[in-house]
Amino acid sequence: MNRRAIRRLASNLMVGLMVLAVVLAVLPLFFILLHLVLKGASSLSWDFFTKMPVPAGETGGGVANAIVGTLIIVGTASLIGVPVGVGAGIYCAEYPHSRLTWLSRFVADVMNGTPSIVVGVFAWTWIVARQKHFSALAGSVALALLMVPMVMRTTEEMIKLVPNSLREAALALGYPRWRTSLSVVVPTTLPGIVTGTLLAVARIAGETAPLLFTALGSQYLSFRINQPMAALPLTVFTYATGPYEEWHRFAWAAALVLILVVLLLGVGARLAIGRSSVANG
Amino acid sequence: MTTATPPAHASSGAGRSRIPLSLRGAAYGDRVFNLVLICAAALIPILLGFLVYELWTGSQLAMQKFGLDFVATSVWDPVAGQFGAFPLIFGTLLSSLIALAIAVPLSLGVAIYLTEFAPRVVRQPVAFLIGLLAAIPSVVYGLWGIFVLVPLLRKTAFPFLRDVLGFLPIFQGPIYGPSMLAAGIILAIMVMPYVMSVSREVLLAVPNSQREAALALGATRWEAVVTAVLPYARSGIVGAIILGLGRALGETMAVTMLIGNRHEIAASLFAPGYTMAAAIANEFSEAATDLHFAALTYVAFLLFVLTVLVNAGARLLIWRVARGSGAGSKAL
Numbered sequence: 272m273n274r275r276a277i278r279r280l281a282s283n284l285m286v287g288l289m290v291l292a293v294v295l296a297v298l299p300l301f302f303i304l305l306h307l308v309l310k311g312a313s314s315l316s317w318d319f320f321t322k323m324p325v326p327a328g329e330t331g332g333g334v335a336n337a338i339v340g341t342l343i344i345v346g347t348a349s350l351i352g353v354p355v356g357v358g359a360g361i362y363c364a365e366y367p368h369s370r371l372t373w374l375s376r377f378v379a380d381v382m383n384g385t386p387s388i389v390v391g392v393f394a395w396t397w398i399v400a401r402q403k404h405f406s407a408l409a410g411s412v413a414l415a416l417l418m419v420p421m422v423m424r425t426t427e428e429m430i431k432l433v434p435n436s437l438r439e440a441a442l443a444l445g446y447p448r449w450r451t452s453l454s455v456v457v458p459t460t461l462p463g464i465v466t467g468t469l470l471a472v473a474r475i476a477g478e479t480a481p482l483l484f485t486a487l488g489s490q491y492l493s494f495r496i497n498q499p500m501a502a503l504p505l506t507v508f509t510y511a512t513g514p515y516e517e518w519h520r521f522a523w524a525a526a527l528v529l530i531l532v533v534l535l536l537g538v539g540a541r542l543a544i545g546r547s548s549v550a551n552g
Numbered sequence: 553m554t555t556a557t558p559p560a561h562a563s564s565g566a567g568r569s570r571i572p573l574s575l576r577g578a579a580y581g582d583r584v585f586n587l588v589l590i591c592a593a594a595l596i597p598i599l600l601g602f603l604v605y606e607l608w609t610g611s612q613l614a615m616q617k618f619g620l621d622f623v624a625t626s627v628w629d630p631v632a633g634q635f636g637a638f639p640l641i642f643g644t645l646l647s648s649l650i651a652l653a654i655a656v657p658l659s660l661g662v663a664i665y666l667t668e669f670a671p672r673v674v675r676q677p678v679a680f681l682i683g684l685l686a687a688i689p690s691v692v693y694g695l696w697g698i699f700v701l702v703p704l705l706r707k708t709a710f711p712f713l714r715d716v717l718g719f720l721p722i723f724q725g726p727i728y729g730p731s732m733l734a735a736g737i738i739l740a741i742m743v744m745p746y747v748m749s750v751s752r753e754v755l756l757a758v759p760n761s762q763r764e765a766a767l768a769l770g771a772t773r774w775e776a777v778v779t780a781v782l783p784y785a786r787s788g789i790v791g792a793i794i795l796g797l798g799r800a801l802g803e804t805m806a807v808t809m810l811i812g813n814r815h816e817i818a819a820s821l822f823a824p825g826y827t828m829a830a831a832i833a834n835e836f837s838e839a840a841t842d843l844h845f846a847a848l849t850y851v852a853f854l855l856f857v858l859t860v861l862v863n864a865g866a867r868l869l870i871w872r873v874a875r876g877s878g879a880g881s882k883a884l
Contacts, residue, residue, distance in 0.1 A: 282774035286669050292661030293678060296748070299741045300685050303696050310699070358592025371593050378597045384795075384863035385603075385856060386802025388829045392852040393603045395836065396610040400845075416603075419596060449585030477689025480804040480829070484837040504691045504805075511695045512809060519699065526692045533687055 304530075311527030314520050324490055330517055334525055336492040340501040344411050344486055345476050347496060352415035353422055353468055360426025360464075361452060376427075379420035390416050391481035399485055407493075407500035410486035414475040421474065425467025429460040466544040473536035477529055479504035503529050607853040613846035622850060628815040630840070635847035637854065639815050643732065643825040644855070647807060648800035650736025650821070651743050656793055658740075659748035667755040668763075668777055679752065686745035694809030697738045702729045702810060705737070710822055725820035728812065733821040735811035739800045747796035750870065754788030755781065791869030798862040802855065804829040828855045 322333030359379075363372045390413045398409035433456050441451040457464070482488075488505040489498075503525055510522035614622065614635060625636025662682065666675050706729040717723045758781050766776035782789070812824020813834055828851050839845045 278772050278775065282772035285774045286665070289661040289665035289669065292658045293665055296658050296662050296685075296744060297678070297681050300681055300688075302700065303688060303692070306696060306700050307692070355592050355595055358589050359596055362589035362593040365589070371590065375593045375596045378600045380867060381860055381863065382596070382600055384798050384802075384859050386804065386829055386859055388802065388804040388832050389607070389852045389856045389859075390603070392610075392832060392836070392849055393606050396606045396849065397602070400610075416599060423596070447579075447581050449581045452585065473687065477691065479689070479691040480833055483833055487837065504689060507691045507695055508805060508809075511691075511698055522695055523699075526695050529689060530692060533689065534684075537684075537687055 307523065307527045307530055310520070311523035311525075314524035315527065319521075319524055323492060327513070327515055327518070334501075334503070334506050334521065334528075336489065337501040337503045337506040337525065338528070339492060339494075340407065340486070340489070341476065341503040343494065343496065344407050344482070344500060344502055345414065345472060347408065347411035348414035348418060348475060349468070349472055351411065352418035352471070355415075356419040356422025356468075356471070357426050357464060359419070360423040361430060361457070363423065363427045364430035365448075365452065375423070379423050382416065383420040383424075386480075387413070387417055387478050388480040388483075391483060391485060394481060394485050402497075405485065405487040405499040406497045407486040407502075408496045410482040410500075410502070411496070413481035413485055414478060417478065417481065418471045418475050421471040422464075422468055425470070426460075426464050429463030429467070430456060432463070433459050462543045466540040469536050469540035469543065473533045473540070476536065477504055477533055479508050483508075503532075604856075607849055607856060611846050611850035611853050613843055614850040615846075617843065618847075618850075622847075623854065626815070626817065630835075630844045633841065633843050635843070635850075637828070637847075637851050639817050640826055640828045640831050640851060641854070642817050643811065644801055644827040644829070644858075647732055647735045647739055647811065647825070647827055648797055650733060651739030651800045652793060652797060654737065654740035655744040655747055655796060659744045659792075659796075660751055660789065662744075662748050663751035663755055664777055664781075667752055668773065668781065679749070682745050682748055684745075685741065686749075690742070690803060690805040691809075693738055693742055693806035697734065697806055697810045701738060702734050705729070705734055714822070721819045722821045725818070725822055727822045728824060730810055730812035730824055731822050732811060732818070732825040735807045735825070735827070736821070738806045738810055739803055742803060742806060743796040743800045746799050747792050750792035750795055751785075751789050754785045754792060754870065757788070758784045787869045787872050791866045791872075794862055794866035794869065798859050798866060801862060802829055802859050804833050808833045828852075 316333075318331065319333040320338065321335050322331070323336055324334060325332035359375055362369075363375055366372055391410075393416075394409040394413035398412060399405055437459065438451055438456060441455040442448070446455070482502050482505055486502055486505065487499040488509060489501045491501075493500050506525045507522050507529060510518040510525065513519075618625070618635060622635065622637050623641060624638055626638045627634045627636050628639070629635075662678070666679055670678070706727055710727045710731075710733070713723050714727065762780040762784050763776050766780035767773070771779060807827050808830040811827060811830055813826055813830060814824040815826055815831075816823070818825065832848050832852055832855075835844070836848050839848060
């Protein structure tokens with residue numbers, strides 16, 4: 272009788288500890304978001320989004336160049352990464368038993384675990400070292416490399432969910448395989464693929480390490496993809512580690528903008544999947 | 553494209569003319585389509601091969617000069633051209649182990665609670681919230697770490713640890729703020745969502761009959777978890793932990809901002825340190841000599857090999873327990 276009570280007590284104690292673990296796990300999220308809003312929101316203004324950075328020590332200015340730079344770098348990375356990822360994903364789903372499928376899947380898994388800084392070094396030795404100057408394009412290539420495995424795996428998983436009968440129906444109507452793929456299978460899974468892509472974009476949008484010695488950062492507004500370019504994550508890093516109070520304020524505001532972009536992309540991804548006809552679940 | 557097959561083409565073979573016009577382009581279209589897909593799929597292994605090749609050739613200068621002694625020596629002097637990566641490797645492993653020591657109990661607690669005990673209504677929201685932690689960019693963790701976490705640790709947690717556990721050499725010495733322990737703590741927060749979500753998938757894959765059998769024998773719910781659920785999911789959970797280790801090893805920005813960046817090995821966790829990723833991040837754009845670049849590329853190569861080994865191990869373990877359920881691949 273007594274033993275039973277002890278056992279029940281132990282069970283309840285462990286459940287209590289687990290609830291404590293949940294609280295401890297959620298607390299950092301709460302505090303990070305809280306501090307971002309507390310310290311960042313007050314610095315957000317029209318100027319912040321539209322003005323250029325001012326020299327150190329002066330007040331005012333904005334991060335317009337970094338916002339434009341991030342859009343260009345991430346956009347270019349998506350232009351490179353998404354077609355490759357989607358194409359490879361379709362291949363892996365359509366030819367599940369091919370040796371190339373096995374190899375691509377394996378390599379994508381390896382790449383998914385590769386630290387982004389290593390990919391940055393690769394982009395440096397490949398592009399920056401060869402042309403002897405920093406380049407936003409090298410950063411885009413690095414980000415694209417990080418993106419490909421993610422896009423590929425979601426595309427593959429989504430296409431696998433398409434019922435075979437749909438494919439057979441199209442083939443029976445005389446569609447060639449490529450049209451079956453492009454106008455029946457892919458559109459059916461499009462919301463899923465869009466979700467995967469948006470999540471991948473959300474992840475690379477906040478990546479800093481691969482841009483450190485590729486895009487490098489810049490004080491000016493630049494549209495030349497093969498030159499150094501500013502980016503929001505780089506701004507956060509430089510300003511946060513810099514010595515000026517004003518810079519710190521800007522770092523918080525830039526981080527808040529970055530988080531909002533990432534979260535919006537995540538919400539967009541969820542909305543896209545909500546409309547999917549095959550991937551509800 | 554299919555319907556646009558020119559008539560001239562159609563008369564090329566008597567045998568083929570029985571195939572309807574609209575299908576004749578199909579074989580051609582299929583071939584092009586396949587070629588494009590094969591290119592996309594083949595590009596991935598080719599790029600990885602190229603990455604390994606570039607890192608290998610980029611680090612030749614340092615490899616030839618230092619050989620394998622590189623990983624065992626501790627001098628890092630760019631001016632004198634002496635490079636040894638031992639403190640970096642040590643710092644990488646130590647900060648990741650600190651992270652796991654904190655993150656594993658927490659994430660397992662959350663994962664077990666969410667799969668076995670929590671009321672249905674809170675399961676999805678809590679998992680979603682913790683998943684959000686994984687969406688926060690590394691540099692934002694670094695920012696928060698510099699201005700919120702480190703001042704907090706320096707003022708309260710570190711002195712407390714030194715007072716209570718000061719007899720241990722790891723909790724002695726001056727307190728700076730940026731330190732191995734601070735980096736380990738931020739890493740713990742960053743790694744936790746990964747360990748949690750993979751362990752949760754693994755636990756969800758445990759058949760209900762396991763739990764029912766234990767409960768039927770009179771076990772409390774906690775005893776059922778310990779005796780029937782965890783042993784079944786053991787290798788998958790170990791896989792989840794190793795996967796978290798892989799994440800921690802390669803984490804760059806937050807660690808760079810919090811670890812203090814010194815090429816030293818200190819007994820105290822309050823002392824600053826360095827990691828492989830942080831050294832690359834800090835020194836690469838400022839390196840002046842070819843040898844310095846080569847040494848940093850060598851570090852990148854070693855880091856790559858290390859994470860590949862760790863991730864391969866994790867994947868193997870997760871596949872073994874979650875085969876068929878797709879839990880492993882979905883969670884990654």
